[in-house]
Every structure is written in structure tokens, then in C-alpha cells.
Amino acid sequence: MGSRQRQRTSALVVVVRTFGELMITLGIVVLLFVVYTLYVTDVIAAKKQDSINDELEQSWTGPVAEQPSQPKKQAKRPAKPQQGSGFARIYIPSFGTDFQFVIVEGVGSDELEVGPGHYPDTALPGQPGNVGIAGHRIGKGAPFNDLDKLNSCDAIVLETETDFFVYRVMPMPEEVADWNTVKRRDPRCARVPSLRQPNQPEGGPYSRTVGRRIVTPDRGDAVAPVPYRPDNPLPKAQQASLVTLTTCHPEYGNSERMIVHGALVNQVPKQQAGSYQTLLGMIGEPV
């Protein structure tokens, strides 16, 4: 009787102990997964970003160096970039002067692992219409981690082979109504438009375009040429030049998307600006 009791106890002990050990193991595995998602993916993405940055640099400097005496090319139409290739850079000075990412063509998971992705079929930097760019908020370099901290008039710079295009975040919803007064607080706001037309019903085609919005994931029209107007009410020549950044929202969820809209205020040829550092001084951003 006594020994059977001991056997049963020890069997129970084994079961409980094994269960405990499994639980502790599971906890460690989950922790490891968190470290992987938040940090290891950053390292992997940084490597991919580095190599695509080198490729882009080469494609920009290569041909020019070969034919330095060629006369200035007459405003050649920018070619449609190939899926997965890097074709431009994005800078957001308020995230730090070292914030820069190569933008790749496409918004699939393979492209977004490398860097912010350009929605195919949206405008290219500087063109009239809407340059749509998606980026991760968590992990994989998290280029758009701080989109919620952007204020109106903060610069979003897109660099192409030939130019820097300076966009600035449009007025926030609470600033739109009296933007002409509000914008005087900051000289950088001088050329930031609200795109509202008071004589038109609801303020015109851009009435729903503000600095930052939270939308449901089905709002593909956030990157439409005229945001939130899939009916596309304006011919291309009359469209404002905008940039639209999209990322997940809430920060660790996918029930919504965070959208940031900026308007083109400046185009500076790279021959004139030289480097991004010089450009920052030219556009009144702290260097």
C-alpha cells in the first residue's frame, strides 16, 4: 500500500514537472520569437537595404560617369521602375538626418522586406498625382515606425536620379479650417497648401485629404491620384503633386491603416543642391 502510494505520487510529480518544463520552454521560445520579430528582422532588412542602396548608387553614377560630356538630357520621362528594383530614396528630416531608405517598386511582402515600397501605377516622384508608398511600422527596419509623430509641414524628401522633391505634410484635420492663420506659426509652412476651394461644395476634390488619417484597410483609394476619390475627378494636369505614406494601425495590429499625405512644395535639381545635407540647409531644416 505504502509503495503504491509512493509510485502514484512520483508519477504525478513526473507529470507536473514535465508540464512545468514544457511551459517554461514555450515561454523561452515565445521570447525568442519576439526578439526575432523586433530585432533580427531589422538586421536582415538592413542588409538587403544596404545592397539595394549600392545597386541604386551604381545605376545613378555609372552611366553618367561614362559619358560626362553629353549635353543635358531634355526632361526625359522617368521610366516605370521594375518590380523589386530600387529607384528613389525617401528622407524624413524630422526622424533624424540619418533617416533614409531606398524605395523599391511594389508593395508585396518581398519588396517591403527590403524597404518602403512604391504602389505600382501610382505617380512617380515629382509627377502630378499621388506617389503612394507603404512601409513597415514594426520590424524589418520599421521605416514608418514614427508616422504618428509627424506634424503638418514636416518635410518628406524624395530623391530621384536627377532631383530632390520636397513634399511637406498637409494640414492636420483640426488645422484645415483656418490653415491660412495656422500656417504663419512656421516659415516652413509658407508653401504648404490646404488644397481646399472654399467656393466649391465641401471644399473641392481634395476635401478629404489631410495630413494624417486612420482608415480601414479596404481604402485603396487613399493612394488614388486624388485621394479618396476613386472616380478621379481631375485630369492629370490639374492634379496636385502629392505623396501618401501608408502603414499598419494600431501599431501592432492590422485592423486599420495610418495614412500620411504630403504636398509637393519644392523641386531642387541635384546639380544645384549637391548633397542631401546641403538641401536640408536650403529648405530650412536643421542640419
Place this chain on the structure above:
Amino acid sequence: MYGWIWRHLPGPLVVRLFTAIALIITIVAVLLFVVFPWLEPQLPFNDVSV
């Protein structure tokens, strides 16, 4: 569980120690290079486009 594995590892203490470390490294490597890369894309915060 861990006690059972330890008792079934062959050889003297030093060999067992190395086998145990090798086992741990193998499991972590499988997690990092196979399981996590498969699991991670299913997380909700990868949906960043509209």
C-alpha cells in the same frame, strides 16, 4: 523531461555537456532559420498597404 534527456545522453560528463549544448544550438537554429521566418509573415502588423 530535461532530466530524462540528460540521463539518456551517452558518454562521460564532458561529452554529455557538449552534446547538450549542441542540441540546444540546433533547436535554436531550426527556430530562427525555419520556424520563425515561416511564422513571422502571418503576424498582423505586416499588413501595411491599402
